[in-house]
Amino acid sequence: MTHTTAVTSLVLLCVMPVPDKTQLKFKHTEGTSATAQTTSKIRQTLTIANMDIETSQESRSTVSSSVGKRAANGRLPIDQKLDALSIQVTAPNVNLSFDSNSPNTQNDNPMLQAILESIAARVGPAHTVVLDKDNKVVAIEGADKILQRATPAAAELLRREIDPEKMRKSVEQGYGVLPSEPVGEGETWTRTMTNRIGGGQTLTFETRFEYQGTVEKYGKKLHKIAVTAQSVAYAQDDNPQAQLKVLQSNLKVETSKGTILFDNAKGQTVENTSFTRVVGDVTFSINGMDFPGKLDLTIDSNSVLQM
Numbered sequence: 001m002t003h004t005t006a007v008t009s010l011v012l013l014c015v016m017p018v019p020d021k022t023q024l025k026f027k028h029t030e031g032t033s034a035t036a037q038t039t040s041k042i043r044q045t046l047t048i049a050n051m052d053i054e055t056s057q058e059s060r061s062t063v064s065s066s067v068g069k070r071a072a073n074g075r076l077p078i079d080q081k082l083d084a085l086s087i088q089v090t091a092p093n094v095n096l097s098f099d100s101n102s103p104n105t106q107n108d109n110p111m112l113q114a115i116l117e118s119i120a121a122r123v124g125p126a127h128t129v130v131l132d133k134d135n136k137v138v139a140i141e142g143a144d145k146i147l148q149r150a151t152p153a154a155a156e157l158l159r160r161e162i163d164p165e166k167m168r169k170s171v172e173q174g175y176g177v178l179p180s181e182p183v184g185e186g187e188t189w190t191r192t193m194t195n196r197i198g199g200g201q202t203l204t205f206e207t208r209f210e211y212q213g214t215v216e217k218y219g220k221k222l223h224k225i226a227v228t229a230q231s232v233a234y235a236q237d238d239n240p241q242a243q244l245k246v247l248q249s250n251l252k253v254e255t256s257k258g259t260i261l262f263d264n265a266k267g268q269t270v271e272n273t274s275f276t277r278v279v280g281d282v283t284f285s286i287n288g289m290d291f292p293g294k295l296d297l298t299i300d301s302n303s304v305l306q307m
Helices: 003-015 110-122 144-149 152-158 164-175
Strands: 033-048 051-067 076-091 094-099 126-131 137-141 188-198 201-217 220-236 244-263 268-286 289-305
Touching: 033 268, 076 110, 094 110, 110 144, 110 152, 126 144, 126 164, 137 164, 144 152, 164 188, 188 289, 201 244, 201 268, 220 268, 244 289
Parallel strands: none
Antiparallel strands: 033 051, 033 289, 051 076, 076 094, 076 126, 126 137, 188 201, 201 220, 220 244, 244 268, 268 289
């Protein structure tokens, strides 16, 4: 390369436009409130000994949040409450439904009755997410109010889920999806995302996020992030009373697509949609006997901020 060519190349590099980058960041403005409505559909087929066991769950929930006043030590309380919930569960010999707008918690089966009561206990009581001066989630306060209003049988079911540390990690995970550095269009980052799907089951996804610039929706300029689960691991809570246990699993993500629409001006997620299908081989233990089987699971969810 000649001296002239080198100088010319350097000049061109200096005058080339630098791609715009955006710092996406959650904001927690004191005195503000928000309400989000979420719909979710879960379909699961377990194949054991050439027999398909199909279950499904559909739910619709409304959650409100209210940001309090930051204390002198920097801590900021955010009250969250499940305002409304409807849910429909179907399984072999089971058809369970609940609607908080017209609650009916009566069932002749004691176990199903306890499940209905555990669902009803979740609606109404507020708990508080506590952030520190750097907006890190440091505590969940008041979660025990759900257990206090539940019947003894319902409280026994709820204790596995209404755990302040599990709840703290879930909220922390939600706030952690955004990139820590400014991003330009087409740039990607990854996160480990844990999804509790009920029944003591947990799916952990290695998830890829891609910033795709801005779109106009809901009369706003929103930042679009594409979300794709890359791999998955399955875990089950230790429950000595469970008749069916998973001993081993080899699962893969068959299909995954999702989108986050983020209002960076207000620092809040406006819409979050996702569809994921997980399939694979599973070894079950039923009453102490081992059976090879297969799992086919789909999770379809949509959450929208009410404006």
